[in-house]
Amino acid sequence: MARIFIDGEAGTTGLGIRQRIEALPESYGFELLSIDPALRKDAEARRALLAQADIAILCLPDDAARETVALAEGLNVRILDASTAHRIADGWVYGLPELDEDQGALIRGATHVANPGCYPTGAIALLRPLVRAGLVPADHSISINAVSGYSGAGRSAIEAHERDGGPAFFLYGLTLEHKHLPEIQHYSGLTRQPVFVPSVGHFPQGMIVSIPLHLADLPGHPTPRDLEATLEKAYRGCDHVRVLPSEPKLLADALANTDNMELRVHGNAQGEKVVLTARLDNLGKGASGAAIQNLLLMLGL
Numbered sequence: 319m320a321r322i323f324i325d326g327e328a329g330t331t332g333l334g335i336r337q338r339i340e341a342l343p344e345s346y347g348f349e350l351l352s353i354d355p356a357l358r359k360d361a362e363a364r365r366a367l368l369a370q371a372d373i374a375i376l377c378l379p380d381d382a383a384r385e386t387v388a389l390a391e392g393l394n395v396r397i398l399d400a401s402t403a404h405r406i407a408d409g410w411v412y413g414l415p416e417l418d419e420d421q422g423a424l425i426r427g428a429t430h431v432a433n434p435g436c437y438p439t440g441a442i443a444l445l446r447p448l449v450r451a452g453l454v455p456a457d458h459s460i461s462i463n464a465v466s467g468y469s470g471a472g473r474s475a476i477e478a479h480e481r482d483g484g485p486a487f488f489l490y491g492l493t494l495e496h497k498h499l500p501e502i503q504h505y506s507g508l509t510r511q512p513v514f515v516p517s518v519g520h521f522p523q524g525m526i527v528s529i530p531l532h533l534a535d536l537p538g539h540p541t542p543r544d545l546e547a548t549l550e551k552a553y554r555g556c557d558h559v560r561v562l563p564s565e566p567k568l569l570a571d572a573l574a575n576t577d578n579m580e581l582r583v584h585g586n587a588q589g590e591k592v593v594l595t596a597r598l599d600n601l602g603k604g605a606s607g608a609a610i611q612n613l614l615l616m617l618g619l
């Protein structure tokens with residue numbers, strides 16, 4: 319029997335995790351420990367639940383996640399943090415099992431796992447294998463564009479979109495210092511920070527991360543197929559990541575309510591340029607679905 323405490327269980331990510339745990343077969347033997355909603359921000363009440371839990375999943379703003387980690391000090395509880403607070407921190411294992419062949423084993427043995435960000439999940443999945451294969455130089459200038467469903471901004475944004483019916487679409491992060499950049503750069507293996515332009519559309523869930531490349535700028539002038547074959551090799555056998563043929567049009571919300579991600583290399587007929595795309599549900603493989611993958615790994619299930 320594994321006792322799980324979801325700190326922030328009433329929020330968007332917390333609720334998604336709770337629903338996924340409740341849908342698992344009983345034989346997995348999970349017991350959910352819930353806090354009295356009136357005490358959800360009370361340090362003593364949270365520490366008491368942390369003391370009873372085998373794994374605590376943090377679905378909190380960054381500062382609150384740091385506070386819970388401090389509260390858990392000295393207790394025998396493993397932590398899976400969905401916030402941005404610990405993604406490149408020492409002593410934490412990055413919870414993207416598809417990152418490397420041994421990443422699943424690292425997650426299995428870890429006491430502290432950082433669940434990846436939604437945009438980084440797509441960007442890193444596209445870039446890391448290409449950088450490692452030498453097809454994209456580590457110091458290449460990379461631009462990343464992305465669109466997310468409005469649920470990516472949490473409960474208050476969801477309420478605002480559903481109450482006011484908009485806005486239809488907007489770019490943000492235009493100071494070019496989005497909180498996901500350190501994580502994207504670090505795990506993609508890039509020495510130069512990319513330009514990252516996220517956006518939000520008026521749809522609840524879904525995401526496309528896209529990265530344009532001029533192939534003549536890359537060493538050895540690879541073909542679109544070279545890039546695609548490298549991605550295929552990297553994700554062969556992965557349950558949640560698929561490399562699929564290019565399509566002339568991609569809908570951002572086609573994977574809503576799934577925990578999978580699709581990667582594609584779209585090239586022009588002359589083979590001069592490509593756009594790499596990753597499509598996922600920001601709340602699925604981008605958050606709660608990834609957390610369940612990590613939880614099951616941490617418990618050896």
Ligand SMILES: NC(=O)C1=CN([C@@H]2O[C@H](COP(=O)(O)OP(=O)(O)OC[C@H]3O[C@@H](n4cnc5c(N)ncnc54)[C@H](OP(=O)(O)O)[C@@H]3O)[C@@H](O)[C@H]2O)C=CC1
Pocket residue numbers: 325326327328329330331332358359360376377378379380382400401402434435436469470471472473474600601604605
């Ligand atoms: N939504 C997404 O697509 C993704 C979100 N994440 C990350 O997951 C985390 C949670 O985000 P999300 O679920 O979207 O946010 P929400 O705003 O939907 O939920 C956050 C929850 O945390 C609670 N909370 C806030 N402060 C505290 C505190 N000090 N102590 C205890 N509980 C607190 C909130 O309660 P109350 O509302 O009462 O304040 C709320 O229930 C964030 O770090 C976010 O960046 C990660 C990947 C994707």
Ligand SMILES: CC(=O)N[C@@H](CCC(=O)OP(=O)(O)O)C(=O)O
Pocket residue numbers: 400401402434435436466467468469470471497498516517518
């Ligand atoms: C649409 C939107 O606002 N998205 C959020 C990212 C989602 C999220 O909260 O990401 P973390 O995984 O890093 O916590 C943002 O850009 O800040």
